[in-house]
Amino acid sequence: MSAEINLSEIPKGGRFIISGFENPGSEYSEKLMKMGFVEGTVVERTGADINDPMVFSLRHSRVALRKKEARVILVKESD
Numbered sequence: 001m002s003a004e005i006n007l008s009e010i011p012k013g014g015r016f017i018i019s020g021f022e023n024p025g026s027e028y029s030e031k032l033m034k035m036g037f038v039e040g041t042v043v044e045r046t047g048a049d050i051n052d053p054m055v056f057s058l059r060h061s062r063v064a065l066r067k068k069e070a071r072v073i074l075v076k077e078s079d
Contacts, residue, residue, distance in 0.1 A: 002077040007043065008054065010069035014043045014061060016075035018058075033065060037073055 019028050021029040036059045037043070038054045046062065047055025053064040 003047055004074045004076050006071045007056070007065075007073035007075050008067045010043075010045050010075060012045050012047075012049065015042055015078045017042055017078045018073060019076045020074045022074065026072075028069075029072060032069075032073060037059060037063075042078055043075065 004019050005016075006022075007016070007018075018037055018039050020039055021032070023029055042059055043056050043058040045054060046057045047064070052067045054067060054070055055062055056070075057063075057066050
């Protein structure tokens with residue numbers, strides 16, 4: 001099994017699977033889940049080569065998050 005990293009650390013073009021949140025019960029984690037960042041979802045970093053905000057593709061949508069916001073989402077490499 002691959003190690004978990006923060007979503008903010010994935011390279012552009014990298015495909016990862018959401019494995020959880022640093023603070024799963026927080027209000028912000030709940031908001032992210034409503035946006036589609038749900039455990040088991042495949043997420044890919046897309047968009048321009050800038051670090052902040054970062055653009056992610058998931059569930060046929062594109063979502064921009066600040067780097068500090070992406071840090072609360074844990075991911076692991078997809079097989």
